[in-house]
Amino acid sequence: MQIEKSSEWKEGLQKRLDGELEWDNWTLYQMCYDVEKRKLIPTFYGLQSPKYLPALTPYPHQLEAAETVIERMNGKAILADEVGLGKTIEAGLILKEYLIRGLVKKALILTPASLLNQWIEELNQKFHIPAIPFNKKYDLNLCNIVVASLDMAKRSPHKENIYNQNYDLVIVDEAHKLKNHKTKNYEFVQSLKKKFCLLLTATPIQNDVFELFHLISLLKPGHLGNFETFQQVFSASKHNVEEDEFLKELINQVMVRNSRQHIGLDWTSRRVQIIPLEFSDKEKEVYKLIANSGEHLQAFSDAFTVMTLKREFCSSKEAAWLTLEKLVGKCQGAEERAYMDELLLKLQSLDLNTKAEKAYEIIKQANDKVIIFTEYHASQTYLQAFLYSKGITSVPFNGKFNKSKREWMKQLFKEKAQVLIATESGSEGINLQFCHHVINYDLPWNPMKVEQRIGRVHRLGQEHDVHIYNLAIKHTIEDYMLELLNTKIGVFEKVVGELDDILSEYRLSI
Amino acid sequence: MISLYPKQIQQYLKTFFTETNCPIVQESDHHITVQLTIDMDKRIMNRPFYWSYVESTGSEPKSAQLTLITDKNRMGLNIPGEIVHYGSPRLNQLFQVAKERGAFVQLFEDVDNPSAVQTVLTPWLGVNYKITYSSDRTKEMLYSLGMNLMTGAVMDGFQEAVSELKLEAAIPPNTFYLPYIIKPSRAMERLEQLIDDLIGQDDHTWVEEAKVRRERDLQVLEYFYKGIEERPESYEMEKKAIEEQYETKIKVDVINGGLFYVR
Incomplete structure (x- = not known):
């Protein structure tokens, strides 16, 4: 294998031998060697980052997660701890580790806009990682660790500028925003080159197992097969997951998930x-009118409208009122109008x-x-x-x-x-x-x-x-x-x- | 090696600023205030506008004072300053300065010799190497090698050996040294050859392991695009990312080195 060397030091030595430059100080020479010795990374395994972060005390499950991602998952993983267990800390530890080991020079962190400042603060203060917020005025070539809101980053011309960069690590927070593979969010992240990649979400499945398929395909295409085969095996019904042990096994190769019960911390319960609850008689009457409205009112004939109204009414009459108001104008004929009037009147008169x-x-x-x-x-x-x-x-x-x-x-x-x-x-x-x-x-x-x-x-x-x-x-x-x-x-x-x-x-x- | 404790950092800072000629204005066991030299100010304080202003207007330059706190918890006094610890950006910066200013030395052993007999010193080239293996993981090794420039004999652990000696930048009285026979540049070549040999003899299963990981990931990727004739751009990109991720590299850096005239 090719061994990379630089001749810079040799040339510097020659200049001193020739008397062109001064010799350096012995004490600084020794200090420098001592520091190098201390900073040495003597093994491929384990984490170096904690010793650089004396002010941070990560929980054991966080350290373990960082180590697992680096050693077992080769730096491509979904961090899916339950909410509140510190996924950000795990991501920070991993980023720090790669920075220390020199494997990551440039990193991009994508978050919802509301969490952007929190990320900047945590990375700078807790991890001493000089992260800066994405700004269209900055030259991305000069910014190594950038935090951008996903909504901003996916738009032109930012999108193109980001594609032109060669990021070693991409982190996506609240990655369930990528569950739908037909969205701009998904397309954007898919088009990023991902040498190392972390997707953070407490909720990798929100509705069905395909969301997880798309998330994993973003991270590691092919890990769950292609869509056709996956569909054949796992979609007898959207809600019935067969062969789940096999699937679980595959998922565990790319996903870390700690749950409160298993991390051994003394959790409050x-x-x-x-x-x-039981509606009052008056409320029941209104609910019934809403439930039956599809049969009496043309404007209510689609199931979705009625369902929405039912849900709203279960919350408050005020919530239902707003939707009903929009539908009043659509009532046609005396019969319909009478039905609607009765509904509105009864709704209005509810006092409890x-x-x-x-x-x-x-x-x-x-x-x-x-x-x-x-x-x-x-x-x-x-x-x-x-x-x-x-x-x-x-x-x-x-x-x-x-x-x-x-x-x-x-x-x-x-x-x-x-x-x-x-x-x-x-x-x-x-x-x-x-x-x-x-x-x-x-x-x-x-x-x-x-x-x-x-x-x-x-x-x-x-x-x-x-x-x-x-x-x-x-x-x-x-x-x-x-x-x-x-x-x-x-x-x-x-x-x-x-x-x-x-x-x-x-x-x-x- | 483990992290540096506040006490060790305090000692490090004191030595660092003394050796770089920055006067210590005030200090305790947990903090230090120094008057930076103009040179050091320019190097570490990151205020280029001030210095270009001073230079263009010809006004009197005032270099900054810097207060560093090594142990906030034990500081009784409330002195404003920067808290430094192992891993903090400021300390990393000072490490970097030490590296730049401690890269090349020429030193003479000061042998406490009461007799009238002259001391004769032999020239050595000492070089400290760092070797880095990297794939999607990294490992580093240090080698401190010295070569006797008269005989060509090589010594491992050279730095540890010379740090036991009393060494001076100028030649001590009643001492003289032999001029080298082997040129330092030639010695350097031979040391490098030795480093290559050391690397060659090392266990390199890590390379094979990275290859296996790469192949596995490439197979997974192929599976995803199975049966697709026209591969989209994302396929090529993923493939490139995998190649880069597991690319194995060996790098040799010189940390520092120099001429050592020792008995």
């Missing part, structure tokens, strides 16, 4: 319960929201900080007013808030308010370990979203048991949603591994 009352009860009983998650902005506003009328202070939170507003709301919640009411998009990137109660006021379709919500609170640093209350109205669409969520959890567990309780401690039988 998760008390999860489904709280089944069973779910909100229950939420209030829980808050009062908890007598502590509580986070309420809802799918709907209208419910968020309603709940805030409702709680205010009961003398409970609350702050809103959603993903559209910019960084300083997020921080401000978090601060207000910590110091002033008892309740934080968040919409779905608010469930990434905030850490609220000081709170121990979560109410899922309504449920999303995707179980991983529920996990993300709970993960805001139940993460490293939590010192108390965490209580999760999942509110669901009996004999409504929410029954069906619970069932579907359970099925999806089943798929996830068969393929990826156990999931901490998110719906209840006792699984419903499917």
Whole structure:
């Protein structure tokens, strides 16, 4: 094999022998040799990075994950720890290790815009890695470690500029944003050259096993075969994973997943319960009108509209009102209009929201900080007013808030308010370990979203048991949603591994 | 080797700044404040605009003072300064400066010789090598070799041996040295040959292992595109990435070295 050498030192020596340059200092010479000796990487194995990071104390599972990725997975892996176990720390350790070993010079980190600053801060402060935020004014040739938002990076002309760089390591945070292989996100990451690559997601499967197939094909095309063969073997039905042991084995070759239960840390427990509720008679009446509206109203004839309305009404009349308002104009004929009027009138006259009352009860009983998650902005506003009328202070939170507003709301919640009411998009990137109660006021379709919500609170640093209350109205669409969520959890567990309780401690039988 | 402790870093900094002629303004067991020389300021403080301003206006240059804290926890006083530890960018920078300024030496052994007999010193070329093996992993080795420039005899562990001696940059009194017979450039060639031999004799299963990993990954990739006649661009790119990832390399660097006249 070719041995790489430089003649630079030899030439320097000659210049000194010829008297052109001065000789150096003996003490500095010795110091230099000592440092080199200390910095020596004497083996192919193990991690060098921890000794350069005395201020950081990684957990054993994080060190193990970093080592596994480098040694067993050759630097191409999905880091899929459960939410709150420190995937960022693992990624930082791996990046640092490759930088120390000289295997990575240039790295690109892609994140959601809301997490960009957090990454910059952590890499610089915790890992002493001089990462800088992507900026179109900077010359990428001169920036070695760049953090960019995926949304920005995938657009022209940034996309082309990034393609022109030769990155040794690509890290994608919240990589479930790449689950759909027909999106721009996917195409962009697919077109990047990936010598070493880390995909970070707590939820590698959100709906079906094909999402994981596409994620792995991004990382290591062919690992699960090509799409046709994969489909043949694993898709008897989308939700029934056959040959799962074999699949699991393959997945374990490219994925690290630590779960709370298995990392041997003294975790506080998760008390999860489904709280089944019964609508009041008046509410039942309205629900029935909505459920049957498809038969009476032309505008409601598609199943999706009715389903949406059902879900909204299970949340609050305010949420349903917004959708209904848009449909009023579409009613044709006296009969239809009469049906609609009755619906609107009955909806308007409702003076009690069973779910909100229950939420209030829980808050009062908890007598502590509580986070309420809802799918709907209208419910968020309603709940805030409702709680205010009961003398409970609350702050809103959603993903559209910019960084300083997020921080401000978090601060207000910590110091002033008892309740934080968040919409779905608010469930990434905030850490609220000081709170121990979560109410899922309504449920999303995707179980991983529920996990993300709970993960805001139940993460490293939590010192108390965490209580999760999942509110669901009996004999409504929410029954069906619970069932579907359970099925999806089943798929996830068969393929990826156990999931901490998110719906209840006792699984419903499917 | 393990990490450097705060106490060792404190000692390192003190020696470093003393040897680079930067006066120590204030120090405790846990911190040090130094007055940088103009030269050192330009090298480590990263303020090119200030220096070009000074040079263009001809105003009096004022080099900076630098305070480094090695053990924040034990500092009783609240002195503003940079916290340094093993792995911190500042310390890495100083390591780099030490490397630049400690690359070539010419030294003479100072033999404490009370008799009137003159001491005769023999010339050696000493070179410290670092060898790096790399694929998707790395491993490094240090070799400190010395060659007697009279006889051609080679010694391993040269640095450890000479660091026991009292060495001076100028020739001590009542001492004289033999001029070398083997030219340093020739000796250098022979040492390099020796390094090549050492590498040649080493166990290189790591190369085979990397090859196996590469082949496996290439096969997986082929499987993904099986039956596709026109391979897309992403195929070529993935293939290139795999080749680069497992490419095996051996590199030899000289850390430092020089002429040693010893008894």
